[in-house]
Amino acid sequence: DQQVKQNSPSLSVQEGRISILNCDYTNSMFDYFLWYKKYPAEGPTFLISISSIKDKNEDGRFTVFLNKSAKHLSLHIVPSQPGDSAVYFCAACRSNDYKLSFGAGTTVTVRA
Amino acid sequence: DAGITQSPRHKVTETGTPVTLRCHQTENHRYMYWYRQDPGHGLRLIHYSYGVKDTDKGEVSDGYSVSRSKTEDFLLTLESATSSQTSVYFCAISEPTGPIYFGEGSWLTVV
Numbered sequence: 001d002q003q004v005k006q007n008s009p010s011l012s013v014q015e016g017r018i019s020i021l022n023c024d025y026t027n028s029m030f031d032y033f034l035w036y037k038k039y040p041a042e043g044p045t046f047l048i049s050i051s052s053i054k055d056k057n058e059d060g061r062f063t064v065f066l067n068k069s070a071k072h073l074s075l076h077i078v079p080s081q082p083g084d085s086a087v088y089f090c091a092a093c094r095s096n097d098y099k100l101s102f103g104a105g106t107t108v109t110v111r112a
Numbered sequence: 113d114a115g116i117t118q119s120p121r122h123k124v125t126e127t128g129t130p131v132t133l134r135c136h137q138t139e140n141h142r143y144m145y146w147y148r149q150d151p152g153h154g155l156r157l158i159h160y161s162y163g164v165k166d167t168d169k170g171e172v173s174d175g176y177s178v179s180r181s182k183t184e185d186f187l188l189t190l191e192s193a194t195s196s197q198t199s200v201y202f203c204a205i206s207e208p209t210g211p212i213y214f215g216e217g218s219w220l221t222v223v
Contacts, residue, residue, distance in 0.1 A: 004154070034211055043116075043202055043214035044155070089154055091212075098143060098206055099170065102154030 003027045004092050006103035014111050019077040021106050023090030026071065030092040034100070035064060035075045038087045047088075048075070051095065080110045115139045116215035118203050124221045131190040133218050135203030144186040145170075145204040145212065146178065155202060161186055193222040 005024045013019045021035075031052035036044035050057040050064045050073070057064050063076045077084055090103040115138035125131050135144065143162055147155040147170075157170030159178040167178050175197060177189045190197055198221050206212040 032210060036214075041217070043216045046211050046213060049211050095210070098208075098210055098212060099145075099157055099160060100155070100212060102156070104152055104154045
């Protein structure tokens with residue numbers, strides 16, 4: 001029973017535009033949320049995280065928004081670049097154990 | 113890179129044989145994890161360790177065992193490999209304050 005869901009398996013966006021990736025979770029005990037980017041044949045790379053005490057965290061072109069009441073988070077990438085083409089995983093855990101639960105991933109393709 | 117080395121990176125083995133995957137870190141992080149990645153499932157936690165000789169099961173631990181005798185090494189053993197264990201295996205490390213960093217993966221095929 002997946003506790004973290006990414007309902008869009010793929011997303012295509014034009015270079016320079018915004019990419020918005022969505023993620024929903026069901027476990028109300030989760031209080032730490034992370035996004036990872038993964039290229040083929042490589043390990044996931046940590047992108048950005050957010051604690052449940054915040055509703056927004058920014059790092060350069062990446063912003064994560066958290067809506068605790070809706071158990072929903074999103075990742076915004078602005079502007080999208082060709083190097084952003086990858087699979088993006090949403091993950092969540094309790095900050096006292098760090099056992100991550102992952103979504104199935106969203107494949108982002110940035111078109112020139 | 114987070115200073116994580118997985119070996120072997122690729123392995124083909126026969127059903128019923130034992131297999132050990134090794135994860136070595138140079139970051140001196142306390143926590144270590146083994147995940148597997150399969151299509152449609154994202155990554156799923158197999159086992160984790162909060163310190164030397166301190167290990168516990170994750171959500172898909174059946175058929176796997178682990179050992180951690182040194183801070184820097186975390187071994188994952190498939191006692192008797194099955195075709196359902198064909199997967200990509202990722203080691204990860206973290207400090208108690210997070211975040212979690214992943215190795216480059218070990219591709220295992222059980223024939």
